[in-house]
Amino acid sequence: MYRGDQLPNNKFELRGVNMRIDSVGVKVPSRKVTNADILQLLEEHSNGVSPILLKTYQRMVRGLFTMAGSEIRYARDEKKNEKACHFIIGAMKEALEKADLTAGDIDLLIYCGVGKGFLEPANAYFYAQHMHMTCSCFDIVDACMSWIRALEISYEFFKSGRYKHVMILNGEFNIHHGYPDNFKIEHLRQIEYTFPTYTIGEAATATIVSPSDQEWKFAYKSVPALADLCTIPLDGYENFVEPSKRLGKNGINNFVSYGKDLFDAANKYLAPLVKQLVSDWNEPDIYFPHAASDAAYLTASKVHLLPAEKMFAKVFPAFGNIVSASIPMGMYMAQNEGLLKRGHKVVFCPASAGMVYAAVRFVF
Numbered sequence: 001m002y003r004g005d006q007l008p009n010n011k012f013e014l015r016g017v018n019m020r021i022d023s024v025g026v027k028v029p030s031r032k033v034t035n036a037d038i039l040q041l042l043e044e045h046s047n048g049v050s051p052i053l054l055k056t057y058q059r060m061v062r063g064l065f066t067m068a069g070s071e072i073r074y075a076r077d078e079k080k081n082e083k084a085c086h087f088i089i090g091a092m093k094e095a096l097e098k099a100d101l102t103a104g105d106i107d108l109l110i111y112c113g114v115g116k117g118f119l120e121p122a123n124a125y126f127y128a129q130h131m132h133m134t135c136s137c138f139d140i141v142d143a144c145m146s147w148i149r150a151l152e153i154s155y156e157f158f159k160s161g162r163y164k165h166v167m168i169l170n171g172e173f174n175i176h177h178g179y180p181d182n183f184k185i186e187h188l189r190q191i192e193y194t195f196p197t198y199t200i201g202e203a204a205t206a207t208i209v210s211p212s213d214q215e216w217k218f219a220y221k222s223v224p225a226l227a228d229l230c231t232i233p234l235d236g237y238e239n240f241v242e243p244s245k246r247l248g249k250n251g252i253n254n255f256v257s258y259g260k261d262l263f264d265a266a267n268k269y270l271a272p273l274v275k276q277l278v279s280d281w282n283e284p285d286i287y288f289p290h291a292a293s294d295a296a297y298l299t300a301s302k303v304h305l306l307p308a309e310k311m312f313a314k315v316f317p318a319f320g321n322i323v324s325a326s327i328p329m330g331m332y333m334a335q336n337e338g339l340l341k342r343g344h345k346v347v348f349c350p351a352s353a354g355m356v357y358a359a360v361r362f363v364f
Contacts, residue, residue, distance in 0.1 A: 019155045020212035021364065022101075022165075025094030026332045027087035028203045028319065029173075031077040035065045038198045045183040057185045064195050068259075069313075073201030073320025075175050084115065084173035087204040089130055092169060095206035099165075103131040106208075107163040110153065111139045112146035113170035113324035114177075114232070115202075127169060136163075143230070144290050145352035146170065146324040148360060151209065152218050158211040168207040172323040174200055177232050178255040193249050196230075196257035201320030205328040216362040221273045223355045226265055230257040230353035257353075266351040271306070274349050274359040281306050284361070286340055290350035291315035291326035312339065326350070340364060 039058050046054055065071075076082040096103060111124035116139070118126070124137035140150045147170060154166040178197035228246040235252050249256045278284060287310050315322070315330045322329060327348055334340035341364070348360040 018212060018215045019151075019158050019209050019362075020214045021331070022208040022210050023095045023098035024208075024328050024332045024335075025091040025096075025098065025206040026203065026325075026329055027090040027094070027205075028074045028201075029076040029082050029087060030080060031075045031082075033073050033075050033201075035062070035070060035072075038065075041180075041183050042185060042198075045180045046185040049185050053188070054185060057188060057191065060188070060191055061195060061198060064191070065198075068199060069317050070199045070320065071317040073199065073322075075202050076173065084117070084171045084202075084204070085127075085130075087173075087202075088127060088169065088171040088206075091204040091206040092127065092131060092167065095167065095208050099208045101165060101208065103133050105165050106133055106135050106167045108136045108154070108157065108166045109133060110150045110166065110168045111137075111170065112141070112150045112168060113172050114143060114146075115170065115172040115174050115323070123171075124169065142356065143353040144323050144326065144350060145354065145356050145358060147205075147207070147327060148218075148348060148350060148358050151207075151216075151360070154209050155216050155218075158209075164210065166209050168209065168328075169205075170324045170328075171204045172325040173202045173204075174255075174323060175202060177253060178250065181254050182250050190249075192260070193246070193256050193258050196259045196321065197250075197255045199316070199321045200255070201322045203319060203322040203325045203329060205325045205332070207328050214363050216360065217277055219273055219276050219359045221269050221357045223265065223269065223357075226261075226355040227353075229261050229265070229355060232256070262351070262353075262355070265355055266357065269355075270349060270351055270357045270359075273357050274306075274347065277359045277361045278347060282310075283345060284310065284347045285344040286334060287311045287347045287349055288327045288330045288334075289313065290352065291319070291321060291330065 042058055043054060109124045109128050116123045122137055122139040124139055128135060128137050140146050142149045150168040157163050182194050182197040228244045231247060232255055233248050233252055312330050312334050314333055315326050327350060331340060344364045346362055346364050351357050
């Protein structure tokens with residue numbers, strides 16, 4: 001494992017007893033939400049706004065959808081009584097079935113991501129309870145990087161011989177962190193820090209990992225100076241941090257994200273980080289980014305001479321920004337399409353609020 005200024009050997013020479021991904025289960029709610037639906041919701045929740053302001057804002061959002069590559073996202077259908085727990089449990093069951101394991105085989109359950117029902121206790125305990133598990137449980141919180149952090153923790157546990165099978169679980173059901181408040185148009189400037197709300201989708205994933213001879217390498221770059229670029233503030237947050245003009249722009253528990261600034265920073269920091277692990281861009285078989293915009297990653301690929309055809313950028317157009325579920329969803333899709341197979345050399349290259357960037361390489 002590598003971090004800080006340590007530069008690992010950038011050849012794919014993998015040996016030792018480490019970790020493999022056994023299976024990924026995915027469940028998505030049924031309500032399909034198109035870009036046109038979002039534009040209609042903006043109109044419905046902006047009563048009293050001048051027609052000129054409304055149409056101008058909608059035109060700007062429509063243009064940003066095109067630039068980002070946004071098309072569809074999915075959300076829970078309240079008319080069908082869909083709840084986040086239904087999809088989370090469903091993803092767990094699918095992952096267990098695909099790995100040919102039972103709930104009793106899981107030694108550790110890690111719940112990760114932004115979507116959650118409780119600040120206390122760890123959400124993992126509730127899903128272990130539902131599945132009649134008696135394993136160790138805890139949560140990981142690091143925004144869109146949470147799934148990667150959980151993978152690294154599992155990797156270190158396996159190297160110590162502590163666990164045999166770990167399930168990493170997320171339930172990214174976050175539409176309520178901005179709906180309906182962020183859909184009320186007040187002025188054009190709010191699009192600067194509100195547009196990413198309109199690309200959020202919902203999904204649950206469960207990933208099972210086990211010890212193997214496949215070594216992984218992790219590298220990170222944290223930039224705390226950019227911590228206020230992407231936030232969901234809790235009630236009373238003002239007592240925990242120094243004032244910032246960027247915080248709380250959309251109110252308590254609502255999503256604020258300066259999308260352009262986020263991608264500008266990612267373009268600066270992410271490619272050099274990946275180069276620490278991969279000297280030959282063409283050597284990996286497939287790259288998985290965090291799906292906050294397929295167009296941004298494909299554009300960055302061209303700038304940094306990455307092979308764009310190896311960048312799996314199909315998650316965002318099909319499911320929107322599903323936060324920490326993005327990369328496991330990408331793996332799930334790529335496997336189903338025959339683009340990810342055992343023996344493939346894989347690189348994860350996500351960016352996350354924090355800000356933090358990661359490069360992870362392994363053989364699938």
